[in-house]
Amino acid sequence: MQIDHDEIMRRAIAISPTLAAHARECDAARKLAAASMAIVVNAGMFRIPQPRRVRGYELSLRILADAVTCLSEACPSSGWVLMVMGAHHWCMGSFPEAAQDEVFGDGRDGLVAGTLSSQGSATAVDGGYRVEGRWQFCSGVDHAHWVILGCADPSTHRPSVHVVVPRGELEVDDTWHVMGLQGTGSKDVQAHDVFVPAHRAIDTRILFRGASPHAANHATNLYRLSAEAMLSVSVSTAVLGSAKFALLQFIERTKERRVILTGARKADHGPTQVRLSEAAAEIQCADLLLHDILGEFDRLMTTGETFDNDHRVRAKWQAAYAAELCRRAVARMFSGSGAHAVYAPSALQAAFRNINVGAQHASIDFDNSAELYARARLGLNS
Template sequence: MQIDHDEIMRRAAAIAPTLAAHARECDAARKLTAESMASMVNAGMFRIPQPRRVSGYELSLRTLADAVTSLSEACPASGWVLMVMGAHHWCMGSFPEAAQDEVFGDGRDGLVAGTLSSQGVASVADGGYRIEGRWQFCSGVDHAEWVILGCADAATQRPSVHVVVPRAELEVDDTWQVMGLQGTGSKDVVAHNIFVPLNRAIDTRTLFRGASPHAINHATNLYRLSAEAMLSVSVATAVLGSAKFALRQFIERTRERRVILTGVRKAEHGPTQVRLAEAAAEVHSADLLIHDILAEFDRLTATGASFDNDHRVRAKWQAAYAAELCRRAVARMFSGSGAHAVYTPSALQAAFRNVNVGAQHASIDFDNSAEQYARARLGLSS
């Protein structure tokens, strides 16, 4: 059977009801339920960006993005974990083939969690590196078999190398007490003098620029894009899914609400209609911004053209602005949803918390992304 974009979206639609049914349970447990994770694994969601040479589908980033957005509408935590771990499965396409084989060989699912920011340190050792430190925000680590970690040079403290290590070699510290996206289980991991061989490591700059020599040894040019830009756009797709969920909930809630003092239907209220129209336009604009960049990713993948700094800053800015539009839209809808929206069972309250937590991700930092984009457009040095 051929696995293509349409088949992935069919599978995503098929598992969405299961994910939705377990969404609140995930939040209560502060990690994905076994049922939610198994649904995504069995549907092949994590194989979407995985290299074909190691049993992946090697499909476009647009397919991964649309799957993440779709599943985030059903369960924001599940969509987020797919987004993060999917990005790491994509990153593995730039690692040495020996690492790809060790993680995914013989049809294994692999399931790679991790943190791309260089929070811990690496010291050069005979045949590899010794890593030490603490990494935050390891979404889905409870269900992972491997973990990608960004490391700074122990001497200079500058980003140096990314490594992939078995999760069993790490300590998982449950620090995930947060206001939103609780079900992602984005806990800390701690490494105590772990040895990592060279064949499970890649230079950070090489990975972030999409310049790995291993990236050209695949059936497509999918892995020749910037990991930094790819992650930014991926994060925005998960935020978009939560915003679409909020928009649907706001419409359904507004149809049944009435003004307490007069009994007039809220749906007939002009300011509420304007609020809905503006929020819908913001969510739609965010969707267009994200898919504009995904189309550019598709073009670069199809042609093999180089991914330059202009592409990077444009992708990061459009992702950051898309997430900000979603945040504004959900805040506008939440503030127009009445006092009952503040109760914990409220779907809009949950969406408000999830979107605001998702939009805090460092890869879509609004201020930094705007500055980098503007400097590039003005011809100023970065």
């Protein structure tokens, strides 16, 4: 069977009803339901960005993005976990081959959670590193076998290495009591003097630039992109899925709503129609912005051209602006949905909460991304 965009989307659409049926269960449990995780794994979703040399599909980031958006429309938490863990499976393509084999060898579904920001520390010792600290926002950790952790140098406090640690060697602290995306189970993890061998570590600067020598040893140029830019775009594709879900919910809700005092149909109300039109346009613009940069990722993957700083700041800004457009669109629809939208069972209320939590992700910080982009365009980065 050929595993391509059409096949991945066929699978994503096929599992979406099951994910939608378990979405509230995920939120209540504050982690993905076992049935949800199992069906995503069995559909091969986590293999989309996984290296082919360890039985992954090694498909483009555009294909992963479309799968994430599709699943996020059905269950925002499931789409988010695929997005985050998928990014870590992609990162593994830049690690030494020995680490790839240890995590994914013999065709294992070596599920990798993690936190790319350098919140803990790693001290160089003979044969590897001693890792210590606490990391927040470790989405999907309850179902993970491995965890990628960003580490700083304890003497300089600057990012130094990223390491891969067996989930069993870490302590999980259930801190995930939040307003949205509850089902992602994005809890804290702690490391207490954990030894990590050198083959399960990579220099942070090399990973973030897409400059790992191991990235050149694959069948494609997929792993020669910037991890920083890749994560920013990936986050926004999950936010986009939640926004598309909200738009459909708003349309269906508006078709049946009536003004309590007069009985008039809300669908006939001009300002409501304008809200719908503006929200739909903003979501479409977000989709176009993301697919524009994903198309550039595809081009770079095909040509092997170096991923430079201009690509990085453009990707981060388009991702951040796309997420902001989605946030604005959902806020506009929520504010036009009447008092009944505030009740817990309201799908639009859930979408409003999920969007606002997702858009808070540091990788798509609106202000920082806008400043980086503007400074690059004005030639102020030198």
